[in-house]
Amino acid sequence: MPLRHRIKTNPETLQDLELASEQAYWAGIELLVSGYSASGIYLLGFVAEMLLKRACFLIDGARISDGIFAMLRSTRTWGRQHIPTIPFENFHNLDFWLNVLIIKRRNQNRPLPLQLEVALSLHVKNLYENWIVDMRYKPEWPLSEEEQSVYDAITWIRAHRYEFDQ
Amino acid sequence: MPIKHQLRRTISPTVTELTRRLHEEWNRPKSDGQPLIVILNKKPDPHHIYVIWDEWGDLSQQQRSEIILDVVENLAGESRLTWPVSVALGLTSEEAERMGIEPD
Numbered sequence: 001m002p003l004r005h006r007i008k009t010n011p012e013t014l015q016d017l018e019l020a021s022e023q024a025y026w027a028g029i030e031l032l033v034s035g036y037s038a039s040g041i042y043l044l045g046f047v048a049e050m051l052l053k054r055a056c057f058l059i060d061g062a063r064i065s066d067g068i069f070a071m072l073r074s075t076r077t078w079g080r081q082h083i084p085t086i087p088f089e090n091f092h093n094l095d096f097w098l099n100v101l102i103i104k105r106r107n108q109n110r111p112l113p114l115q116l117e118v119a120l121s122l123h124v125k126n127l128y129e130n131w132i133v134d135m136r137y138k139p140e141w142p143l144s145e146e147e148q149s150v151y152d153a154i155t156w157i158r159a160h161r162y163e164f165d166q
Numbered sequence: 167m168p169i170k171h172q173l174r175r176t177i178s179p180t181v182t183e184l185t186r187r188l189h190e191e192w193n194r195p196k197s198d199g200q201p202l203i204v205i206l207n208k209k210p211d212p213h214h215i216y217v218i219w220d221e222w223g224d225l226s227q228q229q230r231s232e233i234i235l236d237v238v239e240n241l242a243g244e245s246r247l248t249w250p251v252s253v254a255l256g257l258t259s260e261e262a263e264r265m266g267i268e269p270d
Contacts, residue, residue, distance in 0.1 A: 015253045
């Protein structure tokens with residue numbers, strides 16, 4: 001079955017986000033160390049996006065085999081009501097997903113431990129400042145400190161990914 | 167036309183049969199053959215479970231995962247998993263080979 005057909009016949013699930021984020025993380029690191037900074041950063045931003053979405057959906061009680069399409073749409077609706085000032089950016093705003101995670105956990109009376117929340121917020125903010133999905137059609141030559149900031153942030157987020165939904 | 171507010175979920179005979187057989191295999195594993203259950207113990211991270219089985223056939227990835235999770239959630243006694251699972255993938259042997267998943 002051709003790849004395109006495989007993708008179309010198997011909608012993304014929560015566990016796909018975990019597996020795809022691992023693939024993208026290591027591919028992104030390879031690109032960084034090979035000198036393809038912009039492409040590496042582009043992929044690593046998606047890693048954060050996938051891990052934040054995964055955590056948001058799991059704390060809502062989703063199963064790892066659940067498809068994410070409906071959850072994305074319902075989160076957009078939730079966002080319009082609860083965090084209307086944060087743009088949705090067509091599902092790609094890292095700051096949006098960070099706020100969904102933090103606020104939903106607080107609303108469920110199980111906020112992230114303070115130290116974890118502060119560190120996560122800091123790393124997502126660093127990524128937000130150095131990544132945007134619009135990079136896909138723009139040639140870029142990131143500075144080494146931007147590259148380092150992205151690497152540090154995403155490596156921390158990946159290392160703590162299972163703590164966000166506990 | 168009447169409006170109803172409840173759905174009755176129909177489970178296909180294939181799903182029921184594969185669920186039953188996987189549950190049986192999990193509790194009384196054969197020495198060889200399929201389904202082959204691979205549990206990657208990644209503590210402190212959650213487990214990854216792969217079930218390699220050519221009888222998955224035309225079932226979607228999502229259906230296969232649901233079967234595995236249904237079985238895992240209904241395990242009892244010594245078979246019961248006490249650690250969280252973050253990946254439960256059902257693969258045919260061809261798919262497993264493509265993904266580079268081979269048990270030791």
